[in-house]
Amino acid sequence: MSEAIEQLKEAVSFSPENIPLRLHLAEMMIKEHLLNEAAEQYNEVLKRSYGNIKAKKGLASVYYRQKKYSTAVIVFEELFKEEVLSWDEMVLFVRSLVKEESFDEAIEVYKKVLAINPSFVDEELDGMLRSPSAGTFTDSDEFDEEEFFGDFEDEKASKQNFFMEKPDIKFEDVGGMDKVKNEISMKIIQPLKNPDLYKAFGKKIGGGILLYGPPGCGKTYLARATAGEINAGFINIGLHDILDMWMGNSEKNLHAVFEYARKNAPCVVFFDEVDALGASRSDLRQSSMRHVINQFLAELDGVASKNDGILVLAATNAPWSVDSAFRRPGRFDRIVFVAPPDEKGRAEILKQHLKNKPVENIDINALAKSTAEYSGADIQAIVDIATEAKLEESMAKGSLEKITTKDLQKAVKQHRPTTQEWFGTARNYALYANESGLYDDILQYLKINK
Ligand SMILES: Nc1ncnc2c1ncn2[C@@H]1O[C@H](COP(=O)(O)OP(=O)(O)OP(=O)(O)O)[C@@H](O)[C@H]1O
Ligand SMILES: [Mg+2]
Structure with missing residues (x-):
């Protein structure tokens, strides 16, 4: 068990009611393949926060990884009915259903995936679920699971599972957040509109902005509005889900994202949950993650040098897990706290x-x-x-x-406010791990003088 996990476990034992902390611990445990332990933590969360969606999603993915497909199906089914699954989570649901040979239901869910993300292509699933013979494939004796799912992963990894949308909201639709809007404007919108002016004043162009803060305070919303503001496309990459789906092919796929963005410029590429990259320092697949991080940084640097109309925004609820290499000049050198609205x-x-x-x-x-x-x-x-x-x-x-x-x-x-749990965790980092004043904004918000 890694040191990070030990520390988190200790922290949880000190504040057992801290739900985000426990969820974070469970996530880390999954990364280290401590599946039983992760399930235990999710169950603890559910005891304290009845019906907690994140915990249910976590449990479903643990069951899936443990190959307990029938249990995974039960949890996924519930989440599906509640309409809280994203399309890529639905893909996991479809895979569990296929494993359980519930083809009719698999088809239904797969249709939903395709409705949400029409560009999602998966030949194996297509072959099984789109053809008229779908549903008759029950000869499990002949069904070589290893081979089927081995191919399945390779196939999928080379497929594009991101797409561009055209947001119809602008800055004026975002309430408050004047400071953050101004940062985005000065740092990435204006340079795009007036590159010569910026060059004349010797201002370096490029790099992105990392937004962080408690859930539900408008990070994703603002990123979308940034694209709307300049009438550009919006590509939303949820790294937690996508890294899992790409398994092993992440670098290639990351490159594909940036290539796609270049073709579709001007556009805003939004990397949600960037902590998925940083938190993996303790990951078993550590060295492969290192490559992904390097690839990511190289692509970012490429954006800077080519200035080809790509705006990069990223967001996280756990900035303390983001690799510090991201914060170097020209990368995410602006780290902006998105506080609950005043x-x-x-x-x-x-x-x-x-x-x-x-x-x-x-x-x-x-x-x-x-x-x-x-x-x-x-x-x-x-x-x-x-x-x-x-x-x-x-x-x-x-x-x-x-x-x-x-x-x-x-x-x-x-309805009770949902931001306070996050501050419970953030407060500790701001007090005890505030390197070079990174989290001064949190202390200021909490009115703590250090
Ligand atoms: N400043 C705002 N103006 C208008 N609506 C807002 C604002 N902030 C949040 N909202 C509303 O709250 C919803 C949730 O915000 P959003 O999804 O952007 O939060 P988030 O910070 O990305 O949360 P998470 O960390 O959970 O991803 C938005 O869809 C939007 O309807
Ligand atoms: Mg968000």
Whole structure:
């Protein structure tokens, strides 16, 4: 067991209620193939946070890795019904179903994958699930699993599993976050628009911005809006999932991402969960991960030298796991803290989400005041809760009932802010591992003077 895991285990024993910490520990355990231990941690999370989606997803992937396909199917099925699976998680679900020879259901889920990501191609799955004979393939005696799934991995690894979208949101759709918007504008948008000006002033062009902070505070949303702002394409790469899927072929595929981006410039390439690369220093596949990191850095440097209309953004909830090589000049040399929205930001987010809804005299300022520590996603949840209640009421009364301040205040009481758990972990890093003031923003946010 690696030192990192030992340390995390100790930390968890000190704060057993810290859910994000436990989830992080479980993730690390998976990376080191400590599958039973990881399952144990996920179960502990579920005891404390009933129905926790991340824990359920984690468990499903552990079962899959343990080849406990029928159990994996049960968990995946539940998540699928809750509509919380991303398309690549659905691919794992399909694979589990195929293993269980539940072809009809596999076809149904596979269709969903293709609906979400039409460019996803997988010949093996296509052959089995798209052909008219699908569902009749039950002769498991003849079915050489090793061979089938061996090929399957190779096939898939060489396939493209990312694609470009055209976001329809702009900066003005993002409430608050003025400082972060300004950083993005000065560091990557303006250089793209005025390369000569930047050169004249001797400003180096290139590199990206790494956004970090608690979940639901708009990192992904802002990255998408950045693409919308300059009417560019948006390529979203979720590294946790994709590295797993690429297995062994990561470097080639990483290169393919950048090649694809170059062909589709101008575009924003967004690497979500970059900690997936850094956290692997303790990984069993350590040396191969090292190659992936080097490849990634080389591609980033390439963007800098060619300045070919690619904006690189990245995000993480765990900046402390990101390899420090990423922070060198010309790479992710801007590390920007995306804090929970301040009062003004919350007012704007509320307005955004109430736009186009039937409302009546909403006291935005009062609501903004009573939602301190709420994330953008939390505010969205509050509006959803109030909307649903009003919809029910309208149907019962047979008339359109408008949303009021009171409805929203009631929803606020029903929904606790989700950012605090993250700060529980972040606080420790900011206090005890704050090299060169990297996390000063966190300390400032928490009003801690060191
Ligand atoms: N500043 C904002 N303005 C408007 N909506 C926001 C804002 N911040 C968050 N939201 C809403 O909250 C949702 C969740 O935000 P988002 O997915 O970008 O969070 P995140 O920081 O990427 O979280 P995670 O770390 O979990 O990936 C968004 O889809 C958006 O609807
Ligand atoms: Mg996100």
